[in-house]
Amino acid sequence: MSPAMSPPAASERLRTVFISDLHLGFRGCQAAYLLDFLTQLKTDQLVLVGDIIDLWSLKRSLYWPIAHQAVVKQVLKLAREGTKVIYVPGNHDEECRELCGAQLADIEIRRDYIHETADGRRFLVLHGDDFDAAVTFSAALKCLGEWLYDGMLLLGRGVAALRRRLGFGYWSLASWVKQQVPDARRYIDRFERAAAHAARKHGLDGVICGHIHRPGIRDIEGIRYCNDGDWVEHCTALIEDRGGALTLIEWAARAGMPTLPVRAGVSPEPAAELDSAA
Numbered sequence: 001m002s003p004a005m006s007p008p009a010a011s012e013r014l015r016t017v018f019i020s021d022l023h024l025g026f027r028g029c030q031a032a033y034l035l036d037f038l039t040q041l042k043t044d045q046l047v048l049v050g051d052i053i054d055l056w057s058l059k060r061s062l063y064w065p066i067a068h069q070a071v072v073k074q075v076l077k078l079a080r081e082g083t084k085v086i087y088v089p090g091n092h093d094e095e096c097r098e099l100c101g102a103q104l105a106d107i108e109i110r111r112d113y114i115h116e117t118a119d120g121r122r123f124l125v126l127h128g129d130d131f132d133a134a135v136t137f138s139a140a141l142k143c144l145g146e147w148l149y150d151g152m153l154l155l156g157r158g159v160a161a162l163r164r165r166l167g168f169g170y171w172s173l174a175s176w177v178k179q180q181v182p183d184a185r186r187y188i189d190r191f192e193r194a195a196a197h198a199a200r201k202h203g204l205d206g207v208i209c210g211h212i213h214r215p216g217i218r219d220i221e222g223i224r225y226c227n228d229g230d231w232v233e234h235c236t237a238l239i240e241d242r243g244g245a246l247t248l249i250e251w252a253a254r255a256g257m258p259t260l261p262v263r264a265g266v267s268p269e270p271a272a273e274l275d276s277a278a
């Protein structure tokens with residue numbers, strides 16, 4: 001884990017936590033890590049940045065194990081106990097966008113919103129599928145990508161189990177493969193630039209999003225780009241401390257669980273990702 005990702009002390013109450021791409025209802029969701037994270041979480045605000053419940057996957061096949069239900073219950077418990085919870089639906093849960101503006105069980109549902117940090121910086125917060133149009137790929141490639149991605153996640157689980165048995169750290173096959181694909185690198189770079197551009201257009205200091213399953217914080221022509229990652233491959237959250245500093249934490253490493261080669265923190269390099277399952 002790089003110094004940029006060092007989490008604050010466990011006793012410190014955070015100001016804001018951003019998580020996205022939980023994909024509850026999808027087999028790839030790392031619900032055990034997620035539940036562990038949410039159970040220990042102490043924060044004034046929790047922002048759910050989309051793809052929380054994977055309705056696409058649930059429509060294909062109903063999958064709702066007890067661990068996924070426990071995650072939902074824990075979020076509701078946090079809301080009940082005083083954490084301000086804001087839910088910004090993504091594309092996999094876009095049906096929930098019809099509820100934007102509503103308040104359900106202490107959870108505020110928003111299409112997007114502007115977050116002001118403790119040190120006065122203003123960030124556009126949205127899931128990120130809004131930028132898909134700016135990074136067009138053919139439908140065929142998208143379809144193939146999605147199919148490969150699902151397969152890779154399953155294969156990756158086998159590899160991960162083997163690595164655990166051999167005493168190696170957690171490692172994402174899907175994430176590694178995607179980094180090797182030049183097209184995916186170009187895709188992510190275009191996505192990040194489109195996101196930064198949207199923030200600039202609104203006269204803001206930065207953007208906070210998810211969607212591409214690629215955690216990272218970087219500056220793009222003076223705009224702070226933050227991606228909180230996902231809970232399918234990376235198990236990451238973007239956190240704001242009491243002073244307004246934004247950092248990424250990788251929960252698998254924090255929890256003392258085997259770690260993965262995350263290239264997070266401030267990364268000067270464009271990252272790699274297919275948007276298929278994003």
Ligand SMILES: [Mn+2]
Pocket residue numbers: 050051090091092127129211212277278
């Ligand atoms: Mn998405």
